[in-house]
Amino acid sequence: TEKGVEALDAGRLEATSPYTVGSFLSRLDVDGRREVLRLIPLEHTTSILSEMDAEDAADVVEAMREPRAVQILEELDPDDSADIFNEMEAADRERLLGKVDDETAATMRELISYGPDTAGGIMTTEIATARPSMTVIQTVRHIQRLNDELEHIFYVYVVDEENRLLGVVSMRDLVMHGPLDYLRDFMTRDLKGVCRVDMDQEQVARLMAELNLNAVPVVDADNRLVGMVTHDDVLDIVQSEATEDIQKLMGAGGDEAVNDPVFQSIRRRTPWLLINLVTAMIAGSVVYAFEDQISKMAILAACMPVVAGLSGNTGAQTLAILIRSIALGDIHSGEDRRVCIREMFKGLMNGLLIGLTAAVTVGALTGNPMISVVIFTAMVMAMCFAGMAGAFIPLMLNKLGFDPAQSSNIFLTASTDIFSFAVFLGLGSWILL
Amino acid sequence: TEKGVEALDAGRLEATSPYTVGSFLSRLDVDGRREVLRLIPLEHTTSILSEMDAEDAADVVEAMREPRAVQILEELDPDDSADIFNEMEAADRERLLGKVDDETAATMRELISYGPDTAGGIMTTEIATARPSMTVIQTVRHIQRLNDELEHIFYVYVVDEENRLLGVVSMRDLVMHGPLDYLRDFMTRDLKGVCRVDMDQEQVARLMAELNLNAVPVVDADNRLVGMVTHDDVLDIVQSEATEDIQKLMGAGGDEAVNDPVFQSIRRRTPWLLINLVTAMIAGSVVYAFEDQISKMAILAACMPVVAGLSGNTGAQTLAILIRSIALGDIHSGEDRRVCIREMFKGLMNGLLIGLTAAVTVGALTGNPMISVVIFTAMVMAMCFAGMAGAFIPLMLNKLGFDPAQSSNIFLTASTDIFSFAVFLGLGSWILL
Incomplete structure (x- = not known):
């Protein structure tokens, strides 16, 4: 990027869309940003800042000489300007609010008072x-x-x-x-x-x-x-809501981006992995409870990933549909129960089909028809449960006021793993041993 | 819904937004749709059809009496009308193209000739x-x-x-x-x-x-x-692209909706589950290769879900970020290698941290320090691999012209499972037995 900055000239920057310059700037450090912005006329700078993430834009503005920062904060659309003020350190915010003209300051104080995720927070006052x-x-x-x-x-x-x-x-x-x-x-x-x-x-x-x-x-x-x-x-x-949903669902930060600083993104992912460690250990301890049976029949250990994997995916399919339906408002009140039952039925049907395929294959490979019976029964039960859980968990979290995208996948994987290990190993010990 | 149709009156329907009426209609069968649309004046019908999914709208139009269908197809915005023609049975399409006025027919034939996912397919010709x-x-x-x-x-x-x-x-x-x-x-x-x-x-x-x-x-x-x-x-x-990405990523149909007919949505999910059955069986056979070792030390089976679960989630975190970055065009050409290395490093760092936590906990629970060594080493290696794979797989699929959302998760889960089982059980047999 150092080289990139030197090679830039003002003309080429002006010919590039503000969005592209903005995403380029987001990847530079503060010094690099100042150096690039020095090449760009004021008017173009405001368009670029308004396309940048408010957090990055605030860093840039805070690093500017005060008269230029004031001029830019006055020139920007009030909604963009307010977003930048919102992201500033409190001391910088108060200092700059004292320097901009009275009208801008009054508008800013009003806009900052609305939550950033409300109509008031995203609106423009220039009408x-x-x-x-x-x-x-x-x-x-x-x-x-x-x-x-x-x-x-x-x-x-x-x-x-x-x-x-x-x-x-x-x-x-x-x-x-x-x-x-x-x-x-x-x-x-x-x-x-x-x-x-x-x-x-x-x-x-x-x-x-x-x-x-x-x-x-x-x-x-x-x-x-x-x-x-x-x-x-x-x-x-x-x-950005779609990005948040998809990333939270997979256990990454909702606002993480591919070019974020490495240690910041590690820190954001760690808590989720720690929670996942706890749920995985609970699932592991279910397996551990069947230590004796597994010692006697190690084939059980080999079949565990099949039952857990398939029920996890059945739940994930349902979860994805539900997350988007909730986000787009396609599920109406009073439909929750119907949706859960439908998804359980879909899990049951696919459980019968996939369970039969798995049972026949494993039976043929091991020559043990009783293992087939255990696999089939466990998969039908686990996939039926997974379909229900994939719908019930996000609907319940949403009803309780939590973000269904953020936490559903943790609870879903934990519950499908625990349920499928318990059912499969329980049935296995009962029927086979 | 039967009751719903009877309780409706034309006035209430007209006061409701076309989008809402459209999503209500999508859930009725063809007869119900005809019954509701009979209550609604022509002008409002066109707004409703233009808000409906083109496939559903085509079903409704095909079920109408011909003169009314012709009138509606002429009245609709040409882009919406062309979408509906696109979804019709070939015979119905040709019949109705012969009945609409020559100008509409010519425009329709032109618009149908463009792919539905191109600028030509979504544009309006009324300018x-x-x-x-x-x-x-x-x-x-x-x-x-x-x-x-x-x-x-x-x-x-x-x-x-x-x-x-x-x-x-x-x-x-x-x-x-x-x-x-x-x-x-x-x-x-x-x-x-x-x-x-x-x-x-x-x-x-x-x-x-x-x-x-x-x-x-x-x-x-x-x-x-x-x-x-x-x-x-x-x-x-x-x-709809966001919905597709999120649903494909989790192994459901890109265009599946929560109110789709049950058997249609089961059929759409089955192929993915069958592929998943194959990959899960490959993972299971890796475990089966260590049958003797597991019989001797069933604690290995109990720790497997921890190593596989954590590396799967590490990969999923990276995958989610990558899928959105690719969709939003945030990754520039020539950056692939750098992105993979960064993600591998993030996996390594979290692997050291989470691996240490897991090793200490398992060591304390089992009183066997050698198990801790195996867990720690396997988790560091598996999570490092998962970070790399979570970036490499979607980038490679994208480069080869495949949809990175559709197939990444299959390959990712398969590779993290197989790698973590092999590394953990391999290290376990080597160090512990």
């Missing part, structure tokens, strides 16, 4: 508003004056004198209507996608996806308009 | 175009005439006489400029997000996310404008 009594031409002149300040205008929100939301007109509506038409005569009053500031960001994303909206207005408890969430914020949320 | 010599007011009058036909206008694409793309003006540009300004004087000529018809939909989604675009124009090999992909299509793609 165009108008009154219902304005005409198209008045509105156009009004937003032409705002133009410089507003990065994305899709909609003009129509509000009353207390800033309560009455309706919306799109840029397209303005183009389509005569210059003297009043907004009140053609504005859309029936706003389907309005969010409260405290709505969870995943719900906001789901709402916008379902209603195919470009942007949704955000209101406070008194229905006063405070901001707007745009489609590009939502796309980022959907991407 | 607004203008010439560079037109003024703002001429353009506004032109799109006012088109208005009824075009569902979403964000942009007017500026093209030459051969329909080659020259630039773009947004609705906002039209609002911001004087009525007599020429498009050529203010249009954006430097179009960053232009897609070729054959670009993969995931690439289109990534492009739009990186550049924060609402819509991108789609051109053919001669740079002629043929359509446009809009942000709502992309959000759907991002959602």
